[in-house]
Amino acid sequence: MHNGDERRVAHPDAQYWISHLKLQPHPEGGFFREVSVSNYIVANQHNKHRFAYTTIYFMITGKSPSHFHRLCSDEMWAWHAGDPLEVHVIYQNEDDDDLITLQEGNTAVEVPKLDPEHMPANTSFIPPHVQGRREACAKEGSNDAYRRYRCVKIGPRVERGECLQYTVPAGAIFGSVLAPGGEAGYSLLSCVVSPGFDYRDFELFTQEQLMVLCPQHEEIIRKLAYEALPSA
Numbered sequence: 001m002h003n004g005d006e007r008r009v010a011h012p013d014a015q016y017w018i019s020h021l022k023l024q025p026h027p028e029g030g031f032f033r034e035v036s037v038s039n040y041i042v043a044n045q046h047n048k049h050r051f052a053y054t055t056i057y058f059m060i061t062g063k064s065p066s067h068f069h070r071l072c073s074d075e076m077w078a079w080h081a082g083d084p085l086e087v088h089v090i091y092q093n094e095d096d097d098d099l100i101t102l103q104e105g106n107t108a109v110e111v112p113k114l115d116p117e118h119m120p121a122n123t124s125f126i127p128p129h130v131q132g133r134r135e136a137c138a139k140e141g142s143n144d145a146y147r148r149y150r151c152v153k154i155g156p157r158v159e160r161g162e163c164l165q166y167t168v169p170a171g172a173i174f175g176s177v178l179a180p181g182g183e184a185g186y187s188l189l190s191c192v193v194s195p196g197f198d199y200r201d202f203e204l205f206t207q208e209q210l211m212v213l214c215p216q217h218e219e220i221i222r223k224l225a226y227e228a229l230p231s232a
Contacts, residue, residue, distance in 0.1 A: 014061050014186035021057050027230060028069045028204060031059045044072060044195045051196030060085060061186045066176040068225040072201040076192040077154055078165040083182025084155025088220050091148040092171035146214040153179055175224035204229055
C-alpha cells in the first residue's frame with residue numbers, strides 16, 4: 001500500500017466511504033445504502049405490513065444535510081465515524097422524547113416488563129408505555145402537536161454531552177446537520193428503522209408547509225427544510 005493510500009485509510013474522507021460502502025444520494029439529503037432487512041413481517045400502528053426492521057448506512061456532509069422529514073416508525077441513529085452530528089427534532093407529542101430516551105447519561109431507567117402469556121396473538125404488540133405515543137403519525141389538528149423542539153448531538157465525545165446513539169420517535173419531524181467545529185466534513189452513521197422503512201411512510205416537508213404546521217420553530221425550519229421539494 002502506498003503512503004498516500006495509508007494516510008487516506010487512517011483519515012478517510014467522505015468520498016472514501018461513498019466509494020467503499022457504495023452509498024447513493026438520498027431524497028432527504030445525505031448518502032445511504034440499505035444494509036439489512038428483517039426476515040419477519042409485522043403490522044405497524046396503521047395495520048400496514050412492514051418488515052420488522054431495516055438498516056442502512058447513512059452519511060451527512062457539509063453540503064448535503066438531512067432535510068426535515070417524518071416517518072411512521074422509530075429510527076435509531078448510531079454514530080460510526082467523522083464529525084459529530086446535530087439531529088434537530090420537532091416532537092409530535094410533548095412527552096415523546098421522555099418516553100423513548102433511555103440511552104442518555106448513566107441513569108438506569110426501568111422499562112415495563114411484558115408478559116408473553118398476555119400478548120395479543122398474531123399482531124404487532126405495542127408496549128403500554130408507548131401506546132399513547134404511537135396512536136397515529138399525523139396529529140396536525142391538535143393544539144399540542146409539534147410544540148416541543150430539541151437539538152440532539154450524536155458523536156463520540158460523551159463527556160461533552162454527545163451520545164453514541166439516539167432514537168427519533170415515530171411521528172417526529174426531524175433533520176440533521178454536521179455539528180460546528182468538525183474537521184472531517186462528514187458524519188457516518190447506521191440507521192435502524194422499526195417497523196421497517198417504506199417510502200409510503202416517508203414524508204418530506206417544505207418550509208411553507210412547516211411554517212403552517214409549527215411556525216414557532218421558524219429559525220430551524222428555514223435552515224433545514226427544503227424551499228421546494230426535489231424532483232423525483
